[in-house]
Amino acid sequence: MAQSVPGPRLDRSHITPVKTREELIYLLSRAAELEHSLACIYLFAAYSLKNDVSEGGMTGEQAEMVRDWRRHLNSTAVEEMGHLAQVSNLLTAIGGAPHFKRTNLPLPASAYPFGILLSLEPFSQETIERFVCYEMPELGILSDEQQALFDPIRERVLTSQGAIQADLEKEMGAEESLEPFEVDFKTVGEFYHKIETGFTQIPEEDLFIGPPEAQANARFVDLKGDLISIVDRASACAAIERIVEQGEAPTSDHPDAHFWVFDRVRTQYAEAVAQAQQSGVAFEPVRPVISNPMTHFYDDTSGGTVIRDPLTHEVADLFNVAYDTMLLMLLRFFAHTDETEAELEHLSRSTLRLMTTVIRPLGEALTKMPIDQSALPGKTAGPGFGYNRDVHLLPHKQSAWIFFGERLWHLATVATKLRLHASIPTELQEATAALQDLACQFAPAEGPHGVAAKVAELKAMEAGLRCSIQASLNGPYLVTNAEHLQNSRGERIPARPQMALCRCGGSANKPFCDGTHTRLGFTDKKAPDRVPDRRDTYIGEQVTVFDNRGICAHSGFCTDNLAAVFHVGQDPFVTPNGARMEAIIAAVRNCPSGALSYGISGEERRDDVDQVREPTITVSKDGPYRITGGIPLADELSSDEQREHYSLCRCGQSKNKPFCSGMHWYVNFHDDQPL
Ligand code: SF4
Ligand code: FES
Structure with missing residues (x-):
């Protein structure tokens, strides 16, 4: 439709000017x-x-x-x-x-x-x-x-x-x-x-x-x-x-x-x-969400439906307290007193993070959860944005910040407890990750309530969960109990028991997700023109090389170091007699994506390629996540992929998501800040 052209009837004469x-x-x-x-x-x-x-x-x-x-x-x-x-x-x-x-x-x-x-x-x-x-x-x-x-x-x-x-x-x-x-x-x-x-x-x-x-x-x-x-x-x-x-x-x-x-x-x-x-083909884009879901009837309104399902009710309560906390922090930000510039920035970023990585995924989770299985079968709840508490300004800086820290810790522990339920939507993991990190950021650096103590407590709560990575649907990698997160120089990045790592390439808080994937409309679909996920076999006199072009991350380790065997852009990619056996095996073992393997006398030596290492996630510079140590990978549509090492897309552009297909190089993906 054509855009607005002011008509001749605009009349504001009935509006009395405001005088006071x-x-x-x-x-x-x-x-x-x-x-x-x-x-x-x-x-x-x-x-x-x-x-x-x-x-x-x-x-x-x-x-x-x-x-x-x-x-x-x-x-x-x-x-x-x-x-x-x-x-x-x-x-x-x-x-x-x-x-x-x-x-x-x-x-x-x-x-x-x-x-x-x-x-x-x-x-x-x-x-x-x-x-x-x-x-x-x-x-x-x-x-x-x-x-x-x-x-x-x-x-x-x-x-x-x-x-x-x-x-x-x-x-x-x-x-x-x-x-x-x-x-x-x-x-x-x-x-x-x-x-x-x-x-x-x-x-x-x-x-x-x-x-x-x-x-x-x-x-x-x-x-x-x-x-x-x-x-x-x-x-x-x-x-x-x-x-x-x-x-x-x-x-x-x-x-x-x-x-x-x-x-x-x-x-x-x-x-x-x-x-x-x-x-005659159904178009049903909406979840069976009820109008105005509430945790209880409020004094100031009615006309909603009370959430009766106990687990949904707990998540709805968590949502309301997170929303309430965000408003308290926002209010403090807008009516600050003697906060420094750095503190104001921290407050504004944390408030925004609550909005985009806690309230959003919790809201989404609620639209997938039953509201009342017996009275309203098939119907789901949703975020009620309920005002359970009075949102008032916390007027004194020091006590306000202590209060925020306590509230975030409470939210983090409740979310972590809920996250343990097997039937809970994965969005809850995303919210838990953000809350654990926020709670640690607002905790004292040391002492009985310091960051280390808090991480230890959260770890104990999650002790029954195995170390794993889940590629969430059109969202971040949800990482559970992976202790070793590092940059490409091998320096530790503080890890929490629950983490959400960016895979759309757009987060301003890399490697962590900041909710930007929703704004970008990120999708995790594989490209139809991707290189097929297929293993080719190259039989040599001493060694057989197995290669899967579909999961190669194009790191160039093999082609740069052993060009006589591995050929950039050539077919066949591998000349298995191009170098000594030891050199070929070393190159294969060095491949970060898991694309290469080798065999001797017709028998694959996967056990030798898959090394025994601490489960570790390395955030490579301007490139993929390199996973080593056999962290199981699961996405929502397929069963676990069991690989000792593999590379996961971090730029959001891979043709073979969740695996890296080397597209970061073609799209010139760069970290905005050094990791
Ligand atoms: S990911 Fe492996 S196969 Fe692909 S270029 Fe790097 S070393 Fe070679
Ligand atoms: S910001 Fe969430 S996946 Fe990138």
Whole structure:
């Protein structure tokens, strides 16, 4: 569809300008609550979508499309969190406080003047249409032709929410708005326009009383450098315009605005459903997720479904406490006092890590877990984003940081305990890995509660698990109980009993996963044009060489050191009589990928090629993980691969994932920082 061309009907004359600081603070706090709620709602829908063709109900092509929708929903949610950060700076600039509180969901349509229900719903046609309505530009922005297309969608959304809306109104007694100030805005665009009037009407010299150094610094917040420091009227108006531009795109063509992104997803979904109906082949991209799952009924809302399955309930509790911890840390970050620059960076990175490597995988895990096997068979739960505790500012630096350390340790131990369940989704391992590492990062360097003591305790908890690597579906390598992690110089990298190692090549925290694979839409599929996984045999007079080109990591050890036997880019690759037997055997034993083996007198000597070594993961410079010592490898679709040594892709581009196929060299993969 053509992008927005401002129509002639834009009329804001009904909006009364904001004249007082108090009203402006109130409206900004409401804006923060709205942005926060929308982020949760979009994430819930993203987590409800299937991640891979192996979950059924989709072709390979459809799975790609659905992964794209997940990516869009996730990045829109991140932008909403960015808006929340921006609103926090606006609040701080005028003497208010960052606002991270919100009411539990669902919320009736009357909660905001836009008249649309705020509810945690799995992805569906109705849900995506509601998202389009949340972000719909104010009347007069779209051309008449465009408006005529979107009016029926809004009509449908309002009609479809009728029954649930009536229930919520009845239960919560929210028939009348209790807003303390005049509500004369109907869309998010008008809402922000009203806020902007406060910044343009209240005298500039009176308004900006907050200390600029108290605002969050864009340097520490990974929001594409979008966060604006608010120092005067111009910067405040620029910040508001950017928020509206990213959401509803009122001032110029903006194909990435949330409104247009959601509309594209809506159209694609409708087309895919229509095609499926025509062809008779089912298209089922959504997990059987229930709306508004809750660990218990809250005081401030109702209308959800309580999670009765005991294990799911425990994971949902873990999710809520992790979410609560992230908000506490975020609040401390936005209302910091005497933290150093390094501490602020640590706080912001840890908060982001909680969001992308703990809350995300736990949210995904919950959409795969039963909610109530007896009353709701076949239905799964989801992340309720429940507010079990009050999110309040921890005002004193030292005690706040001790509190964070204690909370992270609690989360790490609970996650580790849950991870031991055989039936738990693998996403829990991913979250456990991040929590173990975060807990260690916030622990004292030494002493009875220091890092070594914590690692020992976690190790004891996981003592019953064997050392292994699991290539998770379209996600990181999940490593259990591998003690030796090292760089290519043989220097130790601190290891935790549970680790998630990046395999998409995009993490900013290599070798560990930082959740970037979701943003990139990483897929672990093997390329159709890969070299076949096939063993060739080269019989020589003294020695027979076995070679599997399909798993060669192209490290060049053999071709560089024994070019008379191993030939770069030539066929045949091996001349088995090209050197002395000892030299050939040494080259074969030196092969890191396991592609080479040898035999004498017709009998393979695999035992000699497979050496007895400590299980070790070596992160090679700008190259693959080199695994030695026989760490079993399992992925979600095949049984264990038992090899003493092998190389695993780390750049994300291998044609033969999870194994390295040498693509890191062709794509010029480099570690951003020395490991
Ligand atoms: S991985 Fe093995 S076979 Fe491949 S180039 Fe390196 S040493 Fe040779
Ligand atoms: S960031 Fe998770 S696999 Fe790369």
